[in-house]
Amino acid sequence: xxxxxxxxxxxxxxxxxxxxxxxxxxxxxxxxxxxxxxxxxxxxxxxxxxxxxxxxxxxxxxxxxxxxxxxxxxxxxxxxxxxxxxxxxxxxxxxxxxxxxxxxxxxxxxxxxxxxxxxxxxxxxxxxxxxxxxxxxxxxxxxxxxxxxxxxxxxxxxxxxxxxxxxxxxxxxxxxxxxxxxxxxxxxxxxxxxxxxxxxxxxxxxxxxxxxxxxxxxxxxxxxxxxxxxxxxxxxxxxxxxxxxxxxxxxxxxxxxxxxxxxxxxxxxxxxxxxxxxxxxxxxxxxxxxxxxxxxxxxxxxxxxxxxxxxxxxxxxxxxxxxxxxxxxxxxxxxxxxxxxxxxxxxxxxxxxxxxxxxxxxxxxxxxxxxxxxxxxxxxxxxxxxxxxxxxxxxxxxxxxxxxxxxxxxxxxxxxxxxxxxxxxxxxxxxxxxxxxxxxxxxxxxxxxxxxxxxxxxxxxxxxxxxxxxxxxxxxxxxxxxxxxxxxxxxxxxxxxxxxxxxxxxxxxxxxxxxxxxxxxxxxxxxxxxxxxxxxxxxxxxxxxxxxxxxxxxxxxxxxxxxxxxxxxxxxxxxxxxxxxxxxxxxxxxxxxxxxxxxxxxxxxxxxxxxxxxxxxxxxxxxxxxxxxxxxxxxxxxxxxxxxxxxxxxx
Numbered sequence: 001x002x003x004x005x006x007x008x009x010x011x012x013x014x015x016x017x018x019x020x021x022x023x024x025x026x027x028x029x030x031x032x033x034x035x036x037x038x039x040x041x042x043x044x045x046x047x048x049x050x051x052x053x054x055x056x057x058x059x060x061x062x063x064x065x066x067x068x069x070x071x072x073x074x075x076x077x078x079x080x081x082x083x084x085x086x087x088x089x090x091x092x093x094x095x096x097x098x099x100x101x102x103x104x105x106x107x108x109x110x111x112x113x114x115x116x117x118x119x120x121x122x123x124x125x126x127x128x129x130x131x132x133x134x135x136x137x138x139x140x141x142x143x144x145x146x147x148x149x150x151x152x153x154x155x156x157x158x159x160x161x162x163x164x165x166x167x168x169x170x171x172x173x174x175x176x177x178x179x180x181x182x183x184x185x186x187x188x189x190x191x192x193x194x195x196x197x198x199x200x201x202x203x204x205x206x207x208x209x210x211x212x213x214x215x216x217x218x219x220x221x222x223x224x225x226x227x228x229x230x231x232x233x234x235x236x237x238x239x240x241x242x243x244x245x246x247x248x249x250x251x252x253x254x255x256x257x258x259x260x261x262x263x264x265x266x267x268x269x270x271x272x273x274x275x276x277x278x279x280x281x282x283x284x285x286x287x288x289x290x291x292x293x294x295x296x297x298x299x300x301x302x303x304x305x306x307x308x309x310x311x312x313x314x315x316x317x318x319x320x321x322x323x324x325x326x327x328x329x330x331x332x333x334x335x336x337x338x339x340x341x342x343x344x345x346x347x348x349x350x351x352x353x354x355x356x357x358x359x360x361x362x363x364x365x366x367x368x369x370x371x372x373x374x375x376x377x378x379x380x381x382x383x384x385x386x387x388x389x390x391x392x393x394x395x396x397x398x399x400x401x402x403x404x405x406x407x408x409x410x411x412x413x414x415x416x417x418x419x420x421x422x423x424x425x426x427x428x429x430x431x432x433x434x435x436x437x438x439x440x441x442x443x444x445x446x447x448x449x450x451x452x453x454x455x456x457x458x459x460x461x462x463x464x465x466x467x468x469x470x471x472x473x474x475x476x477x478x479x480x481x482x483x484x485x486x487x488x489x490x491x492x493x494x495x496x497x498x499x500x501x502x503x504x505x506x507x508x509x510x511x512x513x514x515x516x517x518x519x520x521x522x523x524x525x526x527x528x529x530x531x532x533x534x535x536x537x538x539x540x541x542x543x544x545x546x547x548x549x550x551x552x553x554x555x556x557x558x559x560x561x562x563x564x565x566x567x568x569x570x571x572x573x574x575x576x577x578x579x580x581x582x583x584x585x586x587x588x589x590x591x592x593x594x595x596x597x598x599x600x601x602x603x604x605x606x607x608x609x610x611x612x613x614x615x616x617x618x619x620x621x622x623x624x625x626x627x628x629x630x631x632x633x634x635x636x637x638x639x640x641x642x643x644x645x646x647x648x649x650x651x
Contacts, residue, residue, distance in 0.1 A: 019552045022545035023099035023294070023559060025052060025602035027072065030092050034074075044080025046087075046319075049073040050604050054095060054299050056325075056400075056565075057597020061415075061530065061614035062508065064388045064398055065597065067328040070095055070299045076308075077316035087306060093323040095299040096404075097563045097607070099556055100291040101168060109168065109176075109242065109292075110152055113283035121156040123207070125149050128248070136183070137280040139248065140273065147249035149212075151200055152283060154243050157207045161405040162567050164205040166557055168292035170236040178244060179230025179284035184221040185277045192253035193221035195278055197229045199236060200243040204405050212245055231284045239293070244285055252276030294556060296564035298600065300402040301325040325400045326408045330356055331384040339377040339485070342477060342515050345390055348373050349412065352390075356383035361406065365414035368394035373513040374475035375485040387412075393512035395523050402565035411569070416526065418570050419443065420650030421592030421616035424623065432637045434649055436574065436590045444572035444592070445558050447543075449579060457540040459583050467508040467531040469495040474512055474520030492520040494528050529647035530619055538575070538593065543609040562609055563600070571595040573613060592616025623651045 027034040027048050035041045036048045049072070056068035070093055076083040103109075112120040115132045122137065124130055127145035131138045139150055154167050170176070182195045199213035213236075217229035236242055252275045305322035333356040340348065346369035353360050371394055378386065391398035391412055402408040419442035425435045439446050475487035495505075508531060514520050543559070551559065561567045575591040582591075597612035628651060 020099050020101045020291075020294075020550070020556050022549045022551060022606055023097040023296075023556070023563065024605055025298075025607060026096045026098060027052065028092075028094040028096065029086050031094075032086075034086070042080060044077050046074050046076045046081060046083040049075055050602070052095065052602045054600040055598075056299070056600075057595075057612055058397070059597065059612065061594075061596065061619065062510075062527075064391050065400065067331070067384075068299060068301065068325040068400055070301060070323045072321050074319040074321060075311075075314050075316055076319060077314075083308070083317065083319050087303060087319060087321060089303055089306065091303045093299070093301055093303055093321075094297060097296045097298050097560060099294045099551075099560065100171065101294055101553065101556065102289070102291045103168070103287050105286065105289055107287070108283075109154060109285040109287050110244065110283055111155060113152075113285065115281065121153050123151050123153075123157065135281070139246075139278045139280065141248070141251040141276045145276075146251055147247070148251065149245050149247045150280065151207070151210065152244040152246075152285075153200065153202060153207060153210075154241050154285075155205070158205045161205065161403045162564065164202075164241055165296065165560065165564060165567060166294070167241055168287060169295060170238060170240050170242055171291070171293040172238045174236065174288045174290055174292075175233050176236055176242065176288060177231045177233050177284060177286040178216055179228065179232060179282075180244065180246065180280060181282040182219045182227050182229060182246060183279035183281070184219060184227065185274060185279070192250065193276070193278070194249060195219050196247040196249070198245045198247060199234065200245040201237055202241040202243060205241075210243075210245075212247070231286070239295070242285065244283060246278075246280055248278050251278070294560060295404060296560045296567075297402050297404045298563050298565060299323075299325070300408045300565065302329065304328065325402070326358070326360065327384055327398075327400045327410070329358055330360070330387065331382050333358060333383045334380045335378060335383050335386060336380045337378055339375065341485075342372060342375050345369055345371040345373050345394060345513075348376075348513075349387065349390055352383050352386045358383075360410060361408075362410035362412070364412040365396065365417060367414045367416065368396045368412050371519060372515050374487050374515040375477060376513065389511075389513055392510055393514050393523075395526055397570075399569050401569060406566075408565075413570060415570065415619060416621060418594060418620035419572055420620040420622065420648055421572055421574070421594075422649045424628070424649055424651045426629070426632070426636070430636055432632060434638070434641060434645065436592055437650065439572075439574045442572050444574045445561060446574045446576055447541075447558075448577045449575050449582075457538060459538055467506045467528070468499045468503070469493065469505055469507045470524045470528040470531065471507060471509045472512060472514075472520045472524040472527070473510070474514040474517065476517075477515055487515070490517065490520070492517065492524045494521075494524045496528070496532055499532070526647070538591075538611075538613050541575075541611045541613065543607075543611070545606045545608070547604075547606065549606075559607070559609075562595070562598070562611070563607070568595055568598070572616065573611070594619065617648060619648045621650060622647050623649060627651055 034048050035045050052072040054070045058065040074083055115135050115137050118132050119130050125148040127142040128148040129140040155164050180197050184193050196218045197216045201211040203209050216232050219227035301323045303323045307320040308317055311318040335352055335355045337355055346364050387398055397413045399411045399413055401411045421437050422434050423437045424432050426432050471491055471493045473489050473491050476490050478488045480486035573593040578589055578591055593613035593616045596614045599610040601608045
């Protein structure tokens with residue numbers, strides 16, 4: 001992986017075998033993969049050419065993002081199907097990134113398959129108790145529970161839709177291997193206890209839509225003791241996360257199953273509950289040698305523009321396609337309503353979405369959601385403009401996100417909750433300094449700038465990055481002469497007067513829907529602290545992948561994190577090994593950044609990622625006084641640290 005325009009050729013015979021080739025790019029129209037020149041495709045069918053480009057995000061740390069766009073071209077030759085059958089205004093466009101990884105044949109695809117660390121990620125339906133004893137999972141049904149299922153997902157369940165991004169998925173035509181040891185306990189002479197091993201298919205890390213396969217094997221209590229199921233080979237469904245499940249039905253005997261036998265004849269004096277216990281051990285779930293899939297959804301939107309012309313060079317029709325994400329549609333939907341009363345930002349957000357009439361899912365971070373917004377007489381205003389107003393009012397960012405699990409959704413992000421990329425640290429002399437955080441502690445992606453060329457990289461500062469004065473407009477809830485609501489615009493102005501005396505006024509103004517002076521002042525304080533330190537953002541920072549590239553597991557995770565339409569948003573980046581010419585004021589060799597946008601392109605099936613970043617200083621969460629290490633005194637802080645520089649600094 002290289003960060004400049006020069007191609008690095010890797011020796012394919014040097015070092016360890018590669019984990020994977022770079023991730024590929026695939027185009028999907030209305031849920032069906034569009035032809036792109038893969039082997040076996042009909043040459044006369046419309047085919048996507050190798051010039052797909054995606055632009056997303058915002059240019060700086062103040063503006064709201066514009067709708068993301070995807071552009072690509074399609075070749076349509078005479079004699080085959082017409083592009084008109086597939087490409088229409090309003091058709092859904094999805095762009096995916098997929099990679100194949102090759103785990104060792106004996107590497108388990110389940111966490112803790114031998115239960116050495118406890119129950120782990122396992123869970124069960126109601127009424128089944130789970131515990132581990134001597135490295136075996138003990139399943140104990142509750143009173144009256146006749147059946148149930150124990151699930152073994154490929155990772156712990158999570159409400160975070162991106163939690164399983166690093167977990168392999170199935171790909172077409174594979175053969176997986178599965179098995180388990182299931183120990184029944186009933187020693188009755190009739191079959192009164194049975195367990196079935198199945199494959200569990202997951203679409204969501206929260207386990208809400210798990211689907212079970214046909215049986216891989218079944219054991220009964222006709223012969224109590226250890227029963228080994230498999231390992232058996234099977235072909236899974238395509239593009240699922242894979243786990244296992246043991247279905248117990250029935251869990252044990254009823255009174256009539258004793259068939260007149262004396263209780264004393266049942267062996268070593270069991271309790272009634274003992275006759276229903278099932279023990280599970282030595283789960284087997286192995287991926288095929290052909291590799292497993294890792295995937296991310298890079299873009300999702302709708303076709304907005306089609307431009308068809310005849311190309312003498314191609315000998316057929318050339319169609320240029322533009323698609324925009326789902327926020328573009330909100331920009332075309334005007335909202336009008338009776339005047340809105342003062343309410344919470346979350347209630348106002350929901351009202352706008354409802355009146356826009358678009359089926360849109362969204363999430364709002366807690367701090368913005370709780371803010372109060374003003375009485376408002378809205379009249380035929382684009383829904384997207386109203387939502388952007390709320391984003392500015394909260395000092396947050398309204399993102400159009402997308403994910404393979406959730407699909408597209410809106411996210412109003414509280415940037416104050418981003419991980420602090422600067423930390424307070426005491427040196428050997430007892431002086432507390434501001435230092436760059438350890439990347440591992442803030443989930444930052446490390447990128448080396450050793451090979452960054454003088455171009456196309458630009459280090460940029462504007463007044464949007466280095467302001468001395470912030471003016472926030474809020475709305476006082478005043479009344480007109482008739483006693484009706486008529487808010488009055490008020491201003492809160494905060495300034496760094498010392499800086500203004502030295503270098504003049506650099507003003508940033510923000511108009512909001514906030515309804516109290518307290519909220520307006522709080523926003524102005526946060527913005528001034530965020531903008532007051534002269535900050536550099538970088539444009540033109542490129543990652544270029546090529547056919548000679550080979551990625552290990554860590555490198556693949558970095559690329560897919562940057563490509564994915566959810567995980568890339570605000571992603572922390574540590575740019576290391578800065579060249580001597582870089583204009584970094586404090587001379588650090590590592591520059592913390594947040595990813596704010598990008599220009600992604602796929603040429604000949606290989607991605608180029610141009611990253612747009614903002615400064616990682618004075619942003620994100622800040623340490624509180626009660627979180628400082630015991631014994632730290634104010635006089636022990638480096639005297640060069642200004643008060644405002646502690647914003648966005650952790651410990």
